[in-house]
Each structure stands twice: as C-alpha cells, then as structure tokens.
Amino acid sequence: MSDVYIIGAGETKFGELWERSLRELAVEAGLKAIENAGIFSRDIQVLYGSNSLAGIINGQENIGALISDFSGIAENHIPAIRVEASTASGGAAVRQASLAIKSGEYDVVMVGGVEKMTDVYGSEIIDLTSSVLDREWEAFFGATPASLAAITARKYMADFGVDKEALAMMSVNDHLNASKNPDAQFKNKISVEQAMGATPVAEPLNLMDCSPVSDGAAAILLASEKYVKKNKIDGIRIASSADAQDYLAVHSRKSLYALDSARIAGKSALEKAHVKLDDISFAELHDSYSIYGLIELEELGFAEKGHAKDLVFDDIKLGGRIPVNPSGGLKAKGNPFGATGVGQFVEAYRQLKNKCGERQVKGAKYALLHSMAGTGSMSVVHIVGGE
Amino acid sequence: MGEVSRFWRESVHRYRLMGNQCGNCKRIFFPPRDVCPICHRESIGKMKDYTLSGNGTIESFSVVHDVPPAFTRQRPYIIAIIRLDDGPSVTGQIVDSDPGEVEMGKRVTSVFRRVAQEGESGIIEYGYKFVLA
Numbered sequence: 001m002s003d004v005y006i007i008g009a010g011e012t013k014f015g016e017l018w019e020r021s022l023r024e025l026a027v028e029a030g031l032k033a034i035e036n037a038g039i040f041s042r043d044i045q046v047l048y049g050s051n052s053l054a055g056i057i058n059g060q061e062n063i064g065a066l067i068s069d070f071s072g073i074a075e076n077h078i079p080a081i082r083v084e085a086s087t088a089s090g091g092a093a094v095r096q097a098s099l100a101i102k103s104g105e106y107d108v109v110m111v112g113g114v115e116k117m118t119d120v121y122g123s124e125i126i127d128l129t130s131s132v133l134d135r136e137w138e139a140f141f142g143a144t145p146a147s148l149a150a151i152t153a154r155k156y157m158a159d160f161g162v163d164k165e166a167l168a169m170m171s172v173n174d175h176l177n178a179s180k181n182p183d184a185q186f187k188n189k190i191s192v193e194q195a196m197g198a199t200p201v202a203e204p205l206n207l208m209d210c211s212p213v214s215d216g217a218a219a220i221l222l223a224s225e226k227y228v229k230k231n232k233i234d235g236i237r238i239a240s241s242a243d244a245q246d247y248l249a250v251h252s253r254k255s256l257y258a259l260d261s262a263r264i265a266g267k268s269a270l271e272k273a274h275v276k277l278d279d280i281s282f283a284e285l286h287d288s289y290s291i292y293g294l295i296e297l298e299e300l301g302f303a304e305k306g307h308a309k310d311l312v313f314d315d316i317k318l319g320g321r322i323p324v325n326p327s328g329g330l331k332a333k334g335n336p337f338g339a340t341g342v343g344q345f346v347e348a349y350r351q352l353k354n355k356c357g358e359r360q361v362k363g364a365k366y367a368l369l370h371s372m373a374g375t376g377s378m379s380v381v382h383i384v385g386g387e
Numbered sequence: 388m389g390e391v392s393r394f395w396r397e398s399v400h401r402y403r404l405m406g407n408q409c410g411n412c413k414r415i416f417f418p419p420r421d422v423c424p425i426c427h428r429e430s431i432g433k434m435k436d437y438t439l440s441g442n443g444t445i446e447s448f449s450v451v452h453d454v455p456p457a458f459t460r461q462r463p464y465i466i467a468i469i470r471l472d473d474g475p476s477v478t479g480q481i482v483d484s485d486p487g488e489v490e491m492g493k494r495v496t497s498v499f500r501r502v503a504q505e506g507e508s509g510i511i512e513y514g515y516k517f518v519l520a
C-alpha cells in the first residue's frame with residue numbers, strides 16, 4: 001500500500017469572524033493549501049469535507065458540494081464528500097482520505113474542515129453543541145458538553161487527589177503557545193491565578209477550562225508516494241492513523257474518566273507506525289476542556305493514571321519533555337469543530353517543515369495528533385513524520 | 388428541539404424510569420437497548436422491560452451556569468451522574484437541595500418533574516430528576 005504524504009496546508013485565522021461566511025472560510029483555507037502545495041485545483045481527484053454542525057447552525061447541509069462549487073472546481077466534477085464524526089470530524093476525514101490513497105484509487109486528495117459557529121444568538125449555541133451528546137438521555141435533562149466534562153473533572157480530581165491548579169496549567173500552556181501563533185483565536189497569555197479565578201461555566205470548570213466558540217477552516221492536500229516521487233515533492237509523511245469508538249453517553253462508559261477511545265486509537269496508531277512514545281516530538285491533543293487534556297496524556301501513555309499532574313507544570317511546555325499543543329490547542333488556538341482536527345495537521349505540517357518561528361518545536365521529527373468526538377465517544381489518532 | 392412524537396415515544400421510559408434486562412446475562416440497562424453490548428446475538432429478542440427502583444448514589448455532579456435556552460429559568464442547576472442500585476448509571480438533575488449539601492457518594496431517589504419548557508408556549512417536557520434521600 002502507498003504511503004501518504006501531506007504536500008500542502010493552509011488555514012484561516014480561528015476566532016469570532018463575524019464578517020466571514022461558512023463558504024468563504026472553507027474556500028480561503030482550500031486555496032491556501034493549494035497555493036502552499038504548488039499544484040493546481042485540476043490536480044485534485046477527490047475532496048473530503050469535514051464539518052460537524054452546519055446543518056443546525058447554518059441551515060446548510062450538502063457541505064461537499066458547497067465547498068467544491070465555491071472553490072471553483074464544480075466543472076472538474078470530482079467527488080466531494082462530507083465526513084461527520086462530531087468534534088472528531090477533522091481527524092476522521094483525514095483518515096478516510098488517507099485510506100482512499102492507500103486503496104490505490106486516488107493520488108491527490110484534499111481534506112477541508114470548516115465550522116461557522118457564531119451565526120447563532122447567545123446561549124443557543126450551548127443547545128446546538130449539545131447535539132454531540134446523547135440528545136435523549138443526556139442533553140434532554142440539561143447536560144451540556146461542559147457539564148459532562150465537569151462531572152468527569154470532579155470525580156477525577158477526587159479519586160486521584162489532583163488539584164484544580166493542574167487543570168489550569170493545560171490552559172496556561174495553550175494560551176502561552178497561542179500567543180506565538182498568528183492563526184490563533186486568543187493571543188493573550190494567562191496566569192495560573194487568572195485560569196483558576198475565571199467565571200464558572202459548569203463547576204468545577206470555569207471559562208478558562210473551556211474551549212471557545214470559534215469560526216474557522218483548515219485544509220491539507222494529501223498525495224500518494226508515487227505522486228510525490230514523480231513530482232519530486234518534499235512532503236510530510238503520515239506514518240499511521242487509527243480510530244476507535246466508545247459508548248455515546250458518559251453514563252454508559254466503564255468509568256467517568258476513562259477515555260477508552262483515546263487509549264485504543266493511540267496504541268494502535270503507535271503500533272502501526274512502529275514508533276515509540278519516546279520518539280514523539282510533540283502532541284496536539286483534543287483538549288476541548290482542560291480535564292480532557294490531562295486524561296488524554298494518561299490514556300495515550302505519556303503518564304500513568306492520575307499522574308498527568310506531574311507533566312503539566314513543566315514537561316508539556318515548548319522545550320519540555322513532551323510539548324503539548326504548540327499550536328495553542330483547542331482552548332487558545334480555537335475549536336471550530338469541523339476544522340479543529342484538520343488544523344492539527346496544518347500545525348504538524350508546519351512544525352515538521354520547521355516553519356513555526358517562535359513556537360517551533362526544536363528538531364521535531366514525529367507528531368502525535370489526537371482528535372476526539374464529544375465527551376470521548378470516538379478518537380482518531382495520527383502519527384505524522386518520519387521517513 | 389424536536390417534535391411531539393419524540394417525547395411521546397420516550398415518555399414511558401422517562402416517566403417510570405423503565406429500562407430493560409438482557410435475558411441472557413441478566414444485566415440491566417438504562418436507557419433500554421435492543422441489543423445487549425455484551426451478549427450481542429444471544430440477547431436479541433430476549434431484552435425484557437425492567438422498571439428501576441430510582442434509588443442510587445451520586446457518582447459525580449456539576450453546578451451548571453452556562454445553560455441552554457430551555458433551561459434558562461432553572462439556572463444554575465445541578466446535573467449529576469447517578470449510579471442506580473439496580474446497576475446502570477443515569478444522567479439527571481438533583482433538585483430541591485441546597486447545593487452545599489450535594490456531595491459525591493450521597494444517596495438520592497428519583498422524582499417525577501417538569502424538565503424543560505421550549506419558549507413561552509412550547510412543549511413542556513416531563514421526566515425524572517433526583518432528590519437527596
């Protein structure tokens with residue numbers, strides 16, 4: 001089977017982009033990726049669109065057609081398919097695109113992720129994003145994504161004797177890194193005190209534990225080994241990809257803080273890539289809520305259960321033992337659902353090309369990218385890099 | 388969110404806390420499932436209705452401040468995951484309690500309440516909530 005290479009990447013700024021529409025964002029990211037790859041749109045053989053909530057937020061389905069049409073490739077008549085896996089849509093779309101290349105059917109594939117979340121009023125977005133939960137048996141009773149993460153956090157902190165300060169450090173790290181990322185939603189550094197003292201959202205989590213409402217788009221171009229060699233392109237290899245599912249609702253899982261999907265997908269991705277955790281130069285984690293960042297560090301194997309607290313004060317910083325979220329992560333780069341996972345690949349591509357300036361992970365060789373659906377119902381893990 | 392038929396369809400389970408039991412392994416599920424995730428094929432056609440006692444223990448909880456529109460009038464409220472004595476865990480609100488008294492490990496029992504209302508003249512939805520025992 002062919003290896004798969006990233007040959008170009010582009011993204012919009014993430015943030016509250018009131019003046020930009022869903023389609024504008026998607027097109028901007030796509031064109032940037034094409035420009036970056038130095039190919040032509042006619043070279044693209046299939047488009048995978050990643051999007052989570054456009055149906056209920058923007059009243060727009062048929063996202064594949066929307067993106068291909070307004071990217072100006074309707075007359076190329078290439079297939080354009082949307083992949084929806086809630087907040088893991090991005091990772092899932094890249095995996096589907098990789099498999100399409102590995103199958104031998106295609107040589108050049110575009111993956112474009114987009115979400116336009118600010119087109120609703122006030123708290124309406126809380127109801128809409130709660131659609132990633134079990135609507136009938138969680139959200140119906142008033143559970144929200146933040147409150148379920150909070151339920152997990154309270155139990156985790158009690159069982160393992162972890163202080164709130166450890167959670168705050170995830171957000172402090174995200175903000176510090178995002179301050180060096182021009183595409184990030186938030187450029188402000190925050191102190192531990194600020195992170196601990198913010199307005200409560202769902203106790204024990206506050207505003208600084210929660211990823212924001214974001215607009216944004218990200219796109220990458222993937223190509224087969226054959227195409228990369230023939231055209232002498234210096235691509236970045238996708239070493240492996242894996243995904244795993246779990247129960248939809250938190251109350252059905254084996255414990256309130258088990259993220260089995262992350263554990264299983266992570267282990268599988270490392271095995272497929274023949275890479276050890278020690279070889280990973282940095283990780284982009286799906287820290288939609290600070291608590292998930294800690295638990296993911298454990299489920300992916302970077303720390304023992306209950307011991308992510310030993311990593312978050314120093315080791316996860318740029319220059320630390322295992323830098324986490326050099327992009328700024330979901331908390332500070334932003335979390336436009338369908339674009340989030342694809343955006344991790346944009347960061348990985350730039351890092352492994354040594355083009356990240358102030359936030360560059362020195363000597364970066366392998367990246368671990370983790371994209372997760374909702375409260376953990378699915379995880380997609382990719383290992384990017386290597387020969 | 389949704390049509391009247393949806394609430395009518397789920398009402399027996401929400402009003403009476405009715406789940407089901409796998410005839411093969413005897414595990415109890417809530418909400419009810421058509422297939423037991425442990426027994427798979429062996430469970431098909433053997434899932435029997437089972438009404439839960441409604442008694443259980445608070446596994447964990449959150450005091451929710453940022454709430455969806457249908458819950459604005461209840462803000463802030465306590466959402467919890469309750470481990471029922473019969474086996475399964477459920478997500479539900481804890482009401483009629485001083486938030487200071489709600490703790491992990493405390494006993495609760497289910498009550499029948501109004502859950503949410505969609506706007507001024509929207510559907511009023513009923514179901515279970517929990518109170519400290």
